[in-house]
Amino acid sequence: xxxxxxxxxxxxxxxxxxxxxxxxxxxxxxxxxxxxxxxxxxxxxxxxxxxxxxxxxxxxxxxxxxxxxxxxxxxxxxxxxxxxxxxxxxxxxxxxxxxxxxxxxxxxxxxxxxxxxxxxxxxxxxxxxxxxxxxxxxxxxxxxxxxxxxxxxxxxxxxxxxxxxxxxxxxxxxxxxxxxxxxxxxxxxxxxxxxxxxxxxxxxxxxxxxxxxxxxxxxxxxxxxxxxxxxxxxxxxxxxxxxxxxxxxxxxxxxxxxxxxxxxxxxxxxxxxxxxxxxxxxxxxxxxxxxxxxxxxxxxxxxxxxxxxxxxxxxxxxxxxxxxxxxxxxxxxxxxxxxxxxxxxxxxxxxxxxxxxxxxxxxxxxxxxxxxxxxxxxxxxxxxxxxxxxxxxxxxxxxxxxxxxxxxx
Amino acid sequence: xxxxxxxxxxxxxxxxxxxxxxxxxxxxxxxxxxxxxxxxxxxxxxxxxxxxxxxxxxxxxxxxxxxxxxxxxxxxxxxxxxxxxxxxxxxxxxxxxxxxxxxxxxxxxxxxxxxxxxxxxxxxxxxxxxxxxxxxxxxxxxxxxxxxxxxxxxxxxxxxxxxxxxxxxxxxxxxxxxxxxxxxxxxxxxxxxxxxxxxxxxxxxxxxxxxxxxxxxxxxxxxxxxxxxxxxxxxxxxxxxxxxxxxxxx
Numbered sequence: 014x015x016x017x018x019x020x021x022x023x024x025x026x027x028x029x030x031x032x033x034x035x036x037x038x039x040x041x042x043x044x045x046x047x048x049x050x051x052x053x054x055x056x057x058x059x060x061x062x063x064x065x066x067x068x069x070x071x072x073x074x075x076x077x078x079x080x081x082x083x084x085x086x087x088x089x090x091x092x093x094x095x096x097x098x099x100x101x102x103x104x105x106x107x108x109x110x111x112x113x114x115x116x117x118x119x120x121x122x123x124x125x126x127x128x129x130x131x132x133x134x135x136x137x138x139x140x141x142x143x144x145x146x147x148x149x150x151x152x153x154x155x156x157x158x159x160x161x162x163x164x165x166x167x168x169x170x171x172x173x174x175x176x177x178x179x180x181x182x183x184x185x186x187x188x189x190x191x192x193x194x195x196x197x198x199x200x201x202x203x204x205x206x207x208x209x210x211x212x213x214x215x216x217x218x219x220x221x222x223x224x225x226x227x228x229x230x231x232x233x234x235x236x237x238x239x240x241x242x243x244x245x246x247x248x249x250x251x252x253x254x255x256x257x258x259x260x261x262x263x264x265x266x267x268x269x270x271x272x273x274x275x276x277x278x279x280x281x282x283x284x285x286x287x288x289x290x291x292x293x294x295x296x297x298x299x300x301x302x303x304x305x306x307x308x309x310x311x312x313x314x315x316x317x318x319x320x321x322x323x324x325x326x327x328x329x330x331x332x333x334x335x336x337x338x339x340x341x342x343x344x345x346x347x348x349x350x351x352x353x354x355x356x357x358x359x360x361x362x363x364x365x366x367x368x369x370x371x372x373x374x375x376x377x378x379x380x381x382x383x384x385x386x387x388x389x390x391x392x393x394x395x396x397x398x399x400x401x402x403x404x405x406x407x408x409x410x411x412x413x414x415x416x417x418x419x420x421x422x
Numbered sequence: 423x424x425x426x427x428x429x430x431x432x433x434x435x436x437x438x439x440x441x442x443x444x445x446x447x448x449x450x451x452x453x454x455x456x457x458x459x460x461x462x463x464x465x466x467x468x469x470x471x472x473x474x475x476x477x478x479x480x481x482x483x484x485x486x487x488x489x490x491x492x493x494x495x496x497x498x499x500x501x502x503x504x505x506x507x508x509x510x511x512x513x514x515x516x517x518x519x520x521x522x523x524x525x526x527x528x529x530x531x532x533x534x535x536x537x538x539x540x541x542x543x544x545x546x547x548x549x550x551x552x553x554x555x556x557x558x559x560x561x562x563x564x565x566x567x568x569x570x571x572x573x574x575x576x577x578x579x580x581x582x583x584x585x586x587x588x589x590x591x592x593x594x595x596x597x598x599x600x601x602x603x604x605x606x607x608x609x610x611x612x613x614x615x616x617x618x619x620x621x622x623x624x625x626x627x628x629x630x631x632x633x634x635x636x637x638x639x640x641x642x643x644x645x646x647x648x649x650x651x652x653x654x655x656x657x658x659x660x661x662x663x664x665x666x667x668x669x670x671x672x
Contacts, residue, residue: 016548023536319532322493323593324521325549326514416494419528 017329021336024309032341035305039345039395040352042294047353047391049290051381053283059377061243063369064276065269069112069135069144070237071246072253073272074098075265084272087265088116088234091189094262095233101260102238102253107245112139113233115223119186121166121174121216128173130166130216132186134223134233143239146204146217153178153202160221164198167215168205176200184218188228196226207369236264246270298395299402306338306406317410318418331411338403342396349395350388357381438505439466440600440633446489446499459485461656462499467635469600472627474636474647482656483637484605490635491524491603492516504600521550525594525632527604533578533589539565540574543592550597564592567629568622584615588622595626601633608640620646 025032065071079087092098092113099111115134120127137156141147146165147155156163164184166176176182178200185195198218206212224230240249246268254266270276310317317330365379446463449456460482467473467490475483488494489501492508501509503519511519520526525546533542543561552560565574568588578586587607594602604623608616620642627634636643644650652660 016554020534020537027536315530315532316534319526319528320534320545320549321517322491322520322526322528323546323549324517324519324524326517329549416488419493419532 017333017336018340021333021340024313024333024337025341028309031305031308035301036341036345036348038298038301039342039399040349042298043346043349043391043395044353044356045294046291047349047384047387048356048381049287050384050387050391051357053287054382054384055377055380056283057280058382059369060276060279063145064273065243066143066145068237068269068272069114069140070110070239071243071269072238072240072250073267073269074102074111074236074238074253074257075234075267077263077265079265089189091229091232091234092236092264093232095236096231098236098257098262098264101257101262102236105249105253105256107240107242107249109239109241110139110143112136112143112237112239113220114235114237115220115227115229115232116234117186117223117227118214119184121170121182121184123174123176123180123182126174128170129214130170130184131211131214132184132216132218132223134218134220134227136220140217143237146206149204149206150202151205153200156201156217156219159219161219162196162198162222163201163219165202165204165215165217166200167212168203169209169213170215171200171203173213176203178203184216184226186226188226190228192228194226194228196222198222295394295398298398302338302341302399302402303405306334306403307409309337310334310406310410313410314413314418314421317413318415318421321413321415322419327411330413331407334407334410335400335403338399338407339396342399343392345399346392346395350392353388354383357383439468439502440504441465441467441490442500442502442505443490444500444502446486446496446501448485448489448494448496458482458656460489460496460653463489463656463658465651465658465661467601467633469633470627470631471633471635471649472624472647473634473649473651474638474644475651475653476639476644477653477659478639481653483639483653485656486653487603487605487635487637491526492520521546522597523600525597525599525602527587527590527594527602527607529606529609533586533593535578538575538577539570539581539585539589539592542578542589543596546593546597560596561592564596565589567595567626568592582615583611584618587611587615587619591619591622591626595630595632598630599632601635604634604636604638606638606640607636608638608643616640616642 074092075087076090076092078090095113102108102111112135117132117134118130119132121130136159141155151168156165164182171177174182180200181197182200183195183197185193188194204215206215218226224232238253240246250266250268254264257264320330321327361380363379366376367379369376443463443465447461448459450459463486475486477483485494489496496509499509500507503523508516508519534545537545540558540561543564544557547557547560562574565571568591570585570588570592573581573585578589581589608619611619623634624646626632636647638644647664649663651658
């Protein structure tokens with residue numbers, strides 16, 4: 014078979030400039046696909062971090078009655094003994110911290126101005142360590158005292174009631190038994206949350222103050238667990254669920270991905286864009302190569318006629334042209350791999366800053382991931398694409414009538 | 423060259439003719455017009471013959487050669503190859519016969535420009551699937567037989583017109599065919615080269631016993647032929663065998 018590969022290679026070199034041009038299209042297509050795959054991979058990674066930080070952890074532990082309920086239905090169910098549960102959870106070496114959260118809503122007022130809020134009671138030190146709220150402080154300082162009557166507001170909410178850091182406001186809420194309660198709290202910080210709808214309603218209160226406001230001491234809507242490694246999520250969820258049940262404290266464990274509808278939608282969108290781009294590039298490569306191969310068949314018509322006349326099988330003629338296409342694909346994507354790899358190194362060393370991912374707060378330095386699977390799949394797909402592109406010209410060559418081909422001018 | 427079925431020094435003999443044509447007819451469409459290429463051609467070509475189809479341009483020489491060389495299919499008539507009816511053979515079978523039993527030399531040498539002289543000759547064996555070393559050694563022997571020893575590695579663009587035509591002859595010869603069909607073999611070379619080429623054909627004919635069938639309107643080719651088939655308007659006007667004495671000596 015080597016003789017046919019040799020002939021195919023030499024045929025490709027007949028018109029070096031044309032082969033170089035077609036090969037360049039293959040290289041550019043390959044580089045575009047692998048670089049995009051690397052960039053998308055990094056975007057997914059950033060988005061994953063942002064999504065996990067938005068809730069403050071990888072796992073959410075809920076009251077067992079939340080099983081099978083919607084998020085809204087589960088939101089009113091409280092864990093009775095979050096500290097007991099946290100004690101069990103923290104024994105797992107994969108766990109960094111377990112943070113209780115109380116969710117509530119009501120009205121916040123300053124003077125004559127008031128606005129509705131969505132509040133979270135949290136332990137400041139844990140919240141600061143785990144969530145993206147700490148990145149969004151625009152004035153004042155992040156909460157520090159777990160029991161003080163202090164509050165952090167989204168900038169939209171602060172603007173609505175005309176509150177600034179250091180000023181006193183009144184936070185009103187309804188307790189689980191329906192009574193209205195209120196607390197006067199000083200604004201420690203104003204946050205600028207990246208999603209406006211949340212920023213307009215955002216309020217943080219230390220867990221101690223929130224539990225007093227809601228008359229829910231020792232209770233929490235959820236216990237958010239932060240793990241050391243993202244890769245441990247599923248195993249840790251399974252193990253914690255089992256160990257808590259064995260300890261007589263059954264809970265429902267939800268992973269960050271189960272509740273990350275936004276992450277899933279963005280990921281789906283990026284994948285769709287990636288495949289659409291791949292489709293467009295493949296079409297361009299197919300058209301360019303098919304054009305080159307068709308020209309080659311046209312120019313070599315008499316030669317093909319001679320080959321058929323001396324007894325070459327039509328299948329052999331077809332194979333020869335297919336080999337030329339395949340070889341162009343293999344060499345083009347091989348060169349593309351090298352170019353892509355070097356370009357990736359250059360871009361990663363450039364230190365270009367990117368804007369935050371959707372829903373994120375921090376921009377990242379551009380880093381294009383190296384994805385061996387994308388390179389391997391790219392070489393295979395590009396070679397197959399070139400094989401497809403060569404199919405029709407090869408078929409045309411193989412179907413030539415030798416007498417007519419020999420008389421071709 | 424290694425003749426498997428015939429003596430190297432003497433002509434190949436066979437109880438049946440290599441080719442027998444009975445009433446071969448081929449017409450073409452040229453726009454809306456129907457053109458007769460060959461009309462009712464009947465002839466037999468014996469093993470070891472040195473024959474030429476002669477006639478003016480448009481008389482049907484190339485069409486008849488294509489039919490006899492299994493490159494084209496007749497509209498009507500019968501063609502027997504070594505006694506077997508091949509008129510209706512599928513293309514795959516005709517290709518196999520061309521590959522194994524026939525050799526071709528075309529007017530313009532039609533070599534593959536990216537292959538060396540040796541590879542161009544070996545190509546006729548590659549397509550048979552023979553091993554690389556066998557192809558190479560037989561190709562070198564064929565090139566030596568046509569006087570091109572030492573030029574094996576040259577590509578066609580580094581050879582003269584006459585040398586290229588010799589490579590084409592070597593390619594036709596390397597498969598040890600029963601018959602070599604040559605369409606206007608002297609048309610694209612100068613007079614001196616044409617003479618040397620005809621000498622080569624005669625030498626190969628004598629040495630290897632392979633039959634030759636030329637189509638040509640070149641008098642030098644016709645004068646050398648031991649059999650002259652003249653065509654006029656697609657019909658065989660005359661078919662004469664010539665004594666050795668009446669042929670122009672090499």
